[in-house]
Amino acid sequence: MSGIGMAAAQDLARKVETFVREVVAPYEQDPRRDHHGAPTDALVHELREKARAAGVLTPHIMPDGGHLTQRETAVVLAASGLSPLGPLACNTAAPDEGNMYLLGKVGDAALRERFLKPMVEGHARSAFFMTEPAELQGAGSDPSMMITTCRKDGNHWVINGTKCFITGADGAQVGIVMARSEEADSAGGACMFLVDLPDPAIRIDHVPNTIDSSMPGGHATVTIENLRVPADQMLGQAGEGFKYAQIRLSPARLSHCMRWLGACQRANEIASDYANRRMAFGKPLIDHEGVGFMLAENLIDLKQAELMIDWCASVLDTGSLGTAESSMSKVAVSEALMRVADRCVQVMGGTGVTDKTIVEQVFREIRAFRIYDGPTEVHKWSLAKKIKRDWKQAHAH
Known part of the structure; x- marks a missing residue:
């Protein structure tokens, strides 16, 4: 991964920061929101057109299709995160950013042209269909529990199952569907498929109200019934879906950290300004x-x-999957930012729990972030398993 160099990335980040502060932030009180407070697609489209005009649309992907290094991406995505609307405006938001990364890594030329290009251009939103309902004992933090199935039927695959917490499914144009293969030659492994949305075989059953409200389309529960997908729309190879999921998830966890770092930096600016202006007991707070x-x-x-x-x-930039490192970072950063967001609310008192500023929203979003892409406890458990495995290897003889 060659990137553009840290100096150029920092220049780009400053350009993104200026755009988010001066153009995007004034939209934070825009009333175009859905039933649970997320920005409507009309608002997202308007913001993306402004980002396109400013030259900061999809800034983490270079004109030749190459991706910035992870270190370069970090400073750019943090700048986009200075407003909850910033990642949507700049096209650096989840789940699109992670889906673009996966397609760029695994998709062939035809899939990239058909599905990735409109995403990079900011014309299409996407959804990643992996998580399944707990009441069905389906895949959640443990993808190996997947119960959605796919089977070959001539030159197509037929998919059946139920998915939940599918961010952005309502209104998405591109879907990445993950299912366990019933075919013997794929050894019961998972497969991934690219699909055009909406599709009548993918029914949105419910979009719950959730504590967070930054992502268009919410987090839907969907039923997939006899979805027929042409074989050439499989992403990568049959049975390799779990491996591809890790290719996506490690950097995607880190991308969440990048964006929400920016949001908490801004929340802290707002709280600090409040504390310097607000008088109490004869002196500033x-x-x-x-x-x-x-x-x-x-x-x-x-x-x-x-x-x-x-x-x-830096670890991911070496080409490592960085599973342990991304787990450590997800835990450390999400917990640290939760403390930051909580203190910002506390410093601002009653004002901190109103929608007068973005502070209360950032608090809600960071609380949800502690669960996104694996809750803190799952990552700690994974790290504990690594400690045990490493100990056994060290004492094998």
């Missing part, structure tokens, strides 16, 4: 030790999160 210390702790947590992201990005 910042001069009260209980408040000043919270903001000091925010600076420490933000810097540690930034360093953790940079370290993990």
Whole structure:
């Protein structure tokens, strides 16, 4: 992964930051929202056209189709995250950013032209159909529990199953569907398929109200019934879906960290401004030790999160899957940013729990982030397994 160099990436990040602060942030009170507060596609389209005009649409992907390095991506995505609307405007938001990365890595030329190109150009949203309902004992943090199936039928594959928490499914034009193969030659492994959306065989049953509200289309529960997909729309090879999921998930976890770092930096700016302006008991809030210390702790947590992201990005840039490193970063960054967001609300008191600023939304989004792409406890469990495995290898003889 060659990238553009850190100096150029930092210049690009400053360009993105200027756009997000000056153009995107004023839209934060725009009323074009759906039933659970997420931006409508009309609002997203308007913002993307402004990003296109400003030259900051899909900034992490170069004109020749190459991807910035992970370290370069980190500074750009953090800048886009300075507003909850920033990643949508700049086309760096989940799940599209992770789906674009996966298609760029695994998709052949025909699939990239048909499905990836409109995503990179900002004309199409996408959804990643992996998670399944807990009541069905389906795949969640453990993808190997997948119960959605696919079977060959001539030159097509037929998919059946139920998926849930499918971010952006409502309104998406591109879907990546993951299913367990019933074919003997794929050894019961998972397969991934590219599909055009909407499709009558994929029925949205329910879009729940959730604590977060930054992602268009919400987190839908869907039923897939006899979905027929041409064989040439399989992503990669049959039975390799779990491997491809890891190719996507490790950098996608880190991308979440990048974007929400930017959001928490902005929330901390807002809280710090409030603490310096607001008077109480004869002096500004910042001069009260209980408040000043919270903001000091925010600076420490933000810097540690930034360093953790940079370290993990460096590992991924070596070509490693970085599974352990991304787990450590996901835990450390999500927990640190939760502390930052919570302190911002606390510093601002009653104002902090209103929608007068983005602080209360950032708090809600970060709480959900602790669950996205594997909750903290699953990553700790995975790391504990690695500790045990490494110990056994070290003491094998």
